[in-house]
Amino acid sequence: MIELGEATVPAATVARLPYYLRALRDLAEAGVTTTSSSELAERSGVGSAQLRKDLSYLGSFGTRGVGYDVQSLAQYIASALGLGSEHRLAIVGIGNLGHALANYSGYAARGFQVVALLDADPQVVGGSAAGLTIEHVDALEDVLPRTGVSMVVLATPGPVAQAIAERIVGCGVREILSFAPVALQLPDDVVVRSVDVAGELQILAFHAAARAATNGTPR
Amino acid sequence: MIELGEATVPAATVARLPYYLRALRDLAEAGVTTTSSSELAERSGVGSAQLRKDLSYLGSFGTRGVGYDVQSLAQYIASALGLGSEHRLAIVGIGNLGHALANYSGYAARGFQVVALLDADPQVVGGSAAGLTIEHVDALEDVLPRTGVSMVVLATPGPVAQAIAERIVGCGVREILSFAPVALQLPDDVVVRSVDVAGELQILAFHAAARAATNGTPR
DNA sequence: ACTTGTGAACGTGTTCACAGCA
DNA sequence: TGCTGTGAACACGTTCACAAGT
Known part of the structure; x- marks a missing residue:
């Protein structure tokens, strides 16, 4: 849990903000001006409820029934991430x-x-x-x-x-x-x-070993 | 949660095994033959209860009142991580x-x-x-x-x-x-x-921004 | 009608504290 | 006595499901 101004943001949420920001910038570059929690979530590789919950820790940025403005949400997340200053x-x-x-x-x-x-x-x-x-x-x-x-x-x-x-x-x-x-x-x-x-490679090796132990022993 | 043979190991535990393995190998290199959960935990940057709990998912490797054999525990973790095979x-x-x-x-x-x-x-x-x-x-x-x-x-x-x-x-x-x-x-x-x-840098930037917002606004 | 924002339920992971054992 | 191994308590994070709003 991290304090930011008056708000308090879970560390797990902070770790996902860069993903959201990247997805938003991709959308902006593609000329998209408005998006929804489900579209943004899919591009970020998380669930839509997760995304909405994460954003809710920072404030309220969308319009119900419509979605989010790509530009302004990107800008807000960037500034929350302290990317305004060099x-x-x-x-x-x-x-x-x-x-x-x-x-x-x-x-x-x-x-x-x-x-x-x-x-x-x-x-x-x-x-x-x-x-x-x-x-x-x-x-x-x-x-x-x-x-x-x-x-x-x-x-x-x-x-x-x-x-x-x-x-x-x-x-x-x-x-x-x-x-x-x-x-x-x-x-x-x-x-x-x-x-x-x-x-990271060792973690992958563990998964490979676990796979071999389950699937690799058919019968 | 990941199945491994008959056991089931939390993903968070798997992610820490490489740390334990590294700490054990450092100890082995330093000629240490026996260690305790607290020493190993400190070198791995986790709490001692966490370490014992993690190991408990894999089996029972220590001796009560004594600690763990560095060599054999390292070997066991390495094999759990699938590092036996190339x-x-x-x-x-x-x-x-x-x-x-x-x-x-x-x-x-x-x-x-x-x-x-x-x-x-x-x-x-x-x-x-x-x-x-x-x-x-x-x-x-x-x-x-x-x-x-x-x-x-x-x-x-x-x-x-x-x-x-x-x-x-x-x-x-x-x-x-x-x-x-x-x-x-x-x-x-x-x-x-x-x-x-x-x-990762953006996450650090968030922490820097959060620090500035709390400490950096004295008075 | 449609999508956000969010309390409440759920699940996962961590910490505590002590029983079990050398 | 001292350290491990672990159930139980707790904290954290995620998902659900719906009320609120446009």
Whole structure:
């Protein structure tokens, strides 16, 4: 449960808002001006009741008997997601993945701007990616404040992630997206979202194994 | 809820098993032979009751008053996750991200093997990455069966993801890890795990906005 | 007539607290 | 004594079904 202004929004709802926003932008691009909870829900991969309930936590945006205005709902969700103001990102750990994330072109359209790249490898430091010079992670305490970073994407190897995360938090950053396969121990007021590719594959493997155990043993 | 043999395991529990496995392997590497639910839980970032409850769905592995044997518990979880058998992966969409995923070195250690890379861009097809030649996505129906792929990592642009996913499913693949920012509409027996980097950043932005609305308006 | 917005019912997942056992 | 394993209590999230509104 997350407080937003006077409202209080379930975390599960927040996690779905990006889906709704994407679906709305697709509709807008297709020239659609009005939509219904069922159409929007289908495009977002949720149930229509779920969608209406989610929106109800944020306010009341539709017209009964008609539906939702695509433009204004998109705008409202975008602003609820804090996408009005620019968010300045640093990417720490410019290996395979960090490099790919640096070159990802979808940030700007979504209100994010990559302003700093850091790595610990002397071979990498001084190089450039996505138009930025890669700086040494030792200078983190200098670079983050200087570039006005408000969020960090952490793409370092697992063993160093905890130590670097602590230094990042020391710089006042309170939002971290981590790709390191470790559970970061950080103060409660720091929000960490974690993406674990190997873990996702393992979950798929579990499903495959479960399938084999049920269907694969016919008779 | 997922059936596994005679047991039935909550999906939320399955999603945490990779964390436990990683923590156990870290412990094993550090030479620790026995651990407790509280130590393991702390390293996994969950509560100790949660960990014990999760394990209880799989069976009974500890010794009361003592704890868990690191080796044997790790082994059991690995086998529950289906990591005994090798899983053969194809990566479809060799852009920035697909390339990074192809070069990610953690697969082998976790029982996964990348056996095919596909892309639609003629500039990319024929090139090589991670020791494999990149094949054309048009040949998907030929490549997947030939290479014995059982899981696919989908890293294509959003607009083409749905169509390609359908073709993948047509080849008999039932487990897909998607990085495309769209809700894939696929048969119920297909398991899709979805990773959406931009969406994760938007969720962080929401938290930042919520923080600004509460703390940032003092007085 | 049609679709939203929402209380109430339901189901799933988490936490508690203690019985069971080494 | 100390830690696991687990029923029971609780919290959270989803779905239902309908009242409210245009």
